[in-house]
């Protein structure tokens with residue numbers, strides 16, 4: 001088993017509840033006795049610290065990338081959730097929003113060496129390569145959407161980008177393969193494919209080994225879906241629909257691990273810089289986060 005279990009949290013769209021979910025799920029995992037590390041990889045709008053009672057992180061990823069701090073562990077700070085720590089994002093360094101490839105790789109490689117049972121990596125908004133590369137680099141990813149069509153659509157686009165980019169990265173420097181992958185990523189181009197399954201089937205004739213490697217990469221990924229700001233039963237069904245579409249077009253197994261109801265608890269607790277689950281939330285809020293966390297635990301611990 002991978003140690004730590006690294007779970008990145010992405011969405012494509014901003015403001016759908018990534019940081020709130022990360023903080024609350026992490027707090028519940030810590031409550032079960034797991035050692036939890038939080039990582040704010042939102043390099044443009046880092047704010048996870050504010051969900052975890054850290055007003056102003058002493059050090060952040062910028063100190064590490066600049067070489068001022070040598071060890072990633074040294075920039076971790078304690079949070080108000082007992083048994084957890086936080087590696088904070090780089091809040092005011094704009095140029096970092098598009099870090100060099102080497103920077104990104106350095107963070108990814110060294111995160112995996114940190115000592116924790118779970119590492120929760122809060123990603124930035126958007127579907128650009130920096131964000132989806134983080135998402136594609138760890139075995140587990142949570143994609144979160146609110147129930148509005150725009151958010152569901154963005155979540156799909158996010159997963160498609162992450163898939164295309166992940167497949168391309170399996171074959172560095174292979175222009176021929178990247179050209180082929182474009183037949184799927186740009187499915188409306190002549191000779192394009194709408195579903196990943198058909199694309200891989202067609203690829204198998206000329207590139208059997210590559211096609212197999214792509215299938216294996218897809219099969220090894222575990223993507224979890226959480227729906228946020230749910231207000232009705234119909235809303236809950238939107239998650240199941242997205243999971244079906246993703247399976248059909250991207251061949252990705254999307255595990256729908258639950259939803260979080262729309263509530264004022266989260267906003268109120270955020271103002272107090274605390275995760276809602278530690279702040280006496282309503283029974284509904286507590287139950288939603290508990291169910292999501294239990295499903296995440298079951299999926300990641302086999």
Ligand SMILES: Nc1ncnc2c1ncn2[C@@H]1O[C@H](COP(=O)(O)OP(=O)(O)O)[C@@H](O)[C@H]1O
Pocket residue numbers: 011013014015016017018019020021228229230260261262263264266267268270
């Ligand atoms: N389930 C929810 N119900 C109501 N408001 C929520 C819920 N989840 C998040 N919010 C609010 O939405 C806003 C964005 O949440 P945040 O976690 O910062 O999103 P992101 O990290 O995706 O940008 C915050 O003001 C938060 O209080």
Ligand SMILES: [Mg+2]
Pocket residue numbers: 018019020042047048122
């Ligand atoms: Mg956020």
